[in-house]
Each structure stands twice: as C-alpha cells, then as structure tokens.
Amino acid sequence: MATPKFKMSRANTRTRRAAWKADNVQLQEVKIDGQTVRIPRRLVKAAQLGLVDVEEF
Template sequence: MAVPKRRMSRANTRSRRSQWKADNVTLQEEKINGVSQRMPRRLVKAVKLGLVDLDRR
C-alpha cells in the first residue's frame, strides 16, 4: 500500500478528491412485450426474465 512521505494539506486533499466523477448510465432501447423501453444495459436480462418490473417505479 502506498504511504505518503509527508502530510498533505486539507485543500490539496479536497481538490484531489473532487476530480473524481461518476459517469451517467447509458440506456439501451429494448422491446419488452411489444413496447419499446429504455433501461440500463445491466438490467436487460433481468427484465426479460421477469425478475425486474419496469412499470413499478
């Protein structure tokens, strides 16, 4: 594990942490029961198997 050699100031720590940003989830269009719906790619299989109900939001 990396160990800092000297103390980092609070301002430097916070500005370094603020650079991280989450990406928006890309939506994929799928036809479920003849209805076109947009959903995250990781949920497509669960929706097709009936494990997730998109109408219940």
C-alpha cells in the same frame, strides 16, 4: 499498490475528492412485451426474465 511518498495538504486532498464525478449510466433500448424501453444494460436480462418492473424507468 500506490503508497503516498509525501504528506498531502488538506486543501489538496479535498480538491481532488471534490473533482471526482460519476458517469451517467448508459441506457440500452430493449423490446419487452412489444414495448420498447430504455434501461441500464445491467438490468436487461432481469427485465427480459420479468424480475424487474420496466414501467418505473
């Protein structure tokens, strides 16, 4: 595990934190009940099993 060797200034800490960005979720085209929908990959199996309502995507 990385450990800090020197104290980091408040400005540097906040700049580093502000620069972080989350990536957009990749969508996958899936055919469910004859309808093609684009949903996140992690929800594909749940959508095929009918556990997730696909119309909200």
